[in-house]
Amino acid sequence: AEMASLAGALVLNIGTLTPDLVDAMEKAARAAHAKGIPVVLDAVGAGATKLRTVECQALIDTGTISVIKGNAGEIATLAGVKAEVRGVESISSEGSVPDTARRLASAAKAVVVVTGKTDFVSDGARAWSLDYGHALMGKVVGTGCASSSTVGCFAATGGDLLEKCAMAMAAYGRSGELTAEEVHDAGRFWEVFYNKIEKLATRSEGLVLHAKEI
Secondary structure: OOOHHHOOOEEEEOOOOOHHHHHHHHHHHHHHHHOOOOEEEEOOOEOOEHHHHHHHHHHHHOOOOOEEEEEHHHHHHHOOOOEEEEOOEEEEEOOOHHHHHHHHHHHHOOEEEEEOOOEEEEOOOOEEEEOOOOHHHHHOOOHHHHHHHHHHHHHOOOOOHHHHHHHHHHHHHHHHHHHHOOOOOHHHHHHHHHHHHHHHHHOHHHOOOOEEEO
8 A cells, every 4th residue: 555655546456355355455556545645446357257256346336436447248247237357358248338438437427448359448437449459469478468558657747647548549549559560379469469569659749649438
C-alpha cells in the first residue's frame, strides 16, 4: 500500500491468487485510489474458477478500480452475462461484446477494455472498437498481462481515461504488427516487440489512433 501510493498507476493481476495477495491488492487499491492514482484490474481467468470470479468482483466492489481489462469471456462473466472461459482463454460469450463492455463500465463506474481480434474500450457512455494486432500475438505467453501494464503506463499520464486506454491498446497492437513483419515464430517475439513499443513510446508521431465509435 505504501509503494502503491507513490506510483503513477497501479496494475492488479489476479493470475496467482492467495489470501495474502488478495488482501494486499485491496489495500494497495485503496491507497492508490485515495491519492487519485488510476487502478487497472486485469481479470485473468474470471469465469474459469469461482475463486477468481469472486475475488475480481470483490475488488470491483471496493469502488477503487479505474480500468477493468479482460477478454470477452472474462468481461462477460463480470457483467453478469453467460460466458465460457477455460483457463485464461475466452471460448464463448452471449450478446454483443461492446454492449457487455458498456454494461460493466456503467455498473463499475470504470473504463472497460476487452481484448481480442478486435479490441473494445468503453466508459459506459462511449464505446470504441480498435483493429490492431497480429495473430502471432495469440501464440505468445504473456501478451495479455503485458498489455495490462501498457494500459497502466498510459493511464499514468493523466487525461481522458477512455482515450488513454484506446491509445495503449493501439500502441500495443501496432507494436505487435511491426514485430510480426520481422519474426514469424513465437520464440523471438519479445526480443523484437520490446524494441518496437519503445520506439513508439519515444516517437509517438508514428502512432495514429484509428478508433471506430459504436
